[in-house]
């Protein structure tokens with residue numbers, strides 16, 4: 642029997658009594674596309690809630706805890722997955738320290754510790770997991786890595802300066818790493834969402850949301866599955882010649898904030 646391709650999605654937990662996030666949506670889209678999925682999050686309970694939701698929908702899904710800031714932990718978990726399933730076809734890096742953890746703040750009010758934590762989770766975390774995954778993909782001679790950036794990688798990000806710099810760095814990593822990974826048969830891309838309905842945006846101040854809606858040509862917030870479907874495409878054979886790109890999925894953003 643031919644096994645399904647295996648996908649790993651970080652930051653894909655579903656936190657109790659919150660809207661599910663992009664990680665969950667990516668896991669769902671990849672499962673629907675025929676992948677067996679391993680859902681990762683920093684705590685097992687939200688990862689298990691996402692995986693249980695996928696299983697309830699008839700898909701093959703598993704949950705594990707991984708704090709992406711821990712490089713050794715990331716290697717151990719990814720090696721364990723590769724050993725257990727014998728393959729690793731797709732990796733989507735959705736984990737991030739999303740805004741509002743300490744509110745939207747001017748850069749000079751953010752402590753060096755908060756700054757470091759944002760970089761540790763949102764940028765270094767994606768690097769840790771990708772570094773661990775690539776040798777398995779290289780060995781197999783195939784694979785797809787997707788980073789989750791943001792439109793704030795390109796657009797002004799007042800009061801989210803550090804978040805914006807992490808996302809811009811991931812856009813750069815996707816393009817540079819694609820050059821290294823391509824000869825091994827591995828594609829690396831990035832998806833850059835505009836504003837989506839997740840637990841993060843549930844808590845956005847109304848005036849902030851109005852600004853976002855005004856600058857979005859489609860005049861509405863996206864469902865995370867609309868972004869998940871682009872990740873699905875990037876991990877599919879349909880995207881076999883798509884490498885090193887960052888795709889905005891933002892409903893058409895007009896003007897600056």
Ligand SMILES: NC(=O)c1ccc[n+]([C@@H]2O[C@H](COP(=O)([O-])OP(=O)(O)OC[C@H]3O[C@@H](n4cnc5c(N)ncnc54)[C@H](O)[C@@H]3O)[C@@H](O)[C@H]2O)c1
Nearest residue numbers: 652662663683708709735736737739789791834836837839
């Ligand atoms: N919501 C939006 O409008 C929006 C827009 C652009 C980009 N994004 C990006 O989409 C992705 C998902 O965001 P979301 O809106 O679903 O928010 P979210 O906060 O629900 O998702 C982030 C996930 O990362 C996990 N995480 C945090 N720290 C971690 C750690 N140390 N180790 C492992 N996992 C950790 C969280 O537990 C959470 O499940 C993020 O990369 C975010 O930056 C979101």
